[in-house]
Amino acid sequence: MPDPEDSANRYVERMGTALADAGLQRLPSRVFAALTVDDDGRMTSAELVAALDVSPASVSGAVQYLSRIGFLHRERERGSRRDVYVVDDDAWLQAMLREEQVYGPMIAALDTALRDLPAGAPARRRLRLMREFLTFVGEEMEGIADRWLARRAELEAEGLD
Known part of the structure; x- marks a missing residue:
């Protein structure tokens, strides 16, 4: 053993x-x-x-x-x-749910850059996609957390070992 x-x-x-x-x-x-x-x-x-x-x-x-x-x-x-x-x-879940602290400053930086860049600037498209992706991920976290908690309850009912 x-x-x-x-x-x-x-x-x-x-x-x-x-x-x-x-x-x-x-x-x-x-x-x-x-x-x-x-x-x-x-x-x-x-x-x-x-x-x-x-x-x-x-x-x-x-x-x-x-x-x-x-x-x-x-x-x-x-x-x-x-x-x-x-x-x-649930350390992983807790860390994931801190998306406002993680993504918030990044989204704010992207918002500032998008505001300051002139229309038609080549980087605007890339920055806009980055911003939209981070916003999307942040919005999806709540649903992921809810689904995980339901799955965890199933696992607990089965008796984790």
């Missing part, structure tokens, strides 16, 4: 690499993976430092980044002054 700690470490490296290959920074990818494989999805900075064999400063930067993009949040450990970093079961 495989060693659970060894299996978790392999998962952290594989998922960390997959997320980094998809564009996330390397250490935040590993921190996220470590939190997702942790039994309760909660780890202190010291636990993350030990699990990933990295410096406390590195973990601090990684959790700030992950918090900013909605992949985790910070809580106070009960009866302690230590922070605990928590990943929710």
Whole structure:
């Protein structure tokens, strides 16, 4: 039977690499993976430092980044002054639903560019398509979230393991 700690470490490296290959920074990818494989999805900075064999400063930067993009949040450990970093079961959903924070500034930049570019400028078409795509994706997120929540309820009823 495989060693659970060894299996978790392999998962952290594989998922960390997959997320980094998809564009996330390397250490935040590993921190996220470590939190997702942790039994309760909660780890202190010291636990993350030990699990990933990295410096406390590195973990601090990684959790700030992950918090900013909605992949985790910070809580106070009960009866302690230590922070605990928590990943929710629906971390991906929560991150996706932050489209106003993600797409909003991009759409605003595109709106400004479209307003400032003269009619007939070659870049207008490209910028307009980018703006419309981001608006479309933002509008579709609510429907995707609703469908996911219905699917999740089905999975929960089946008994996830």
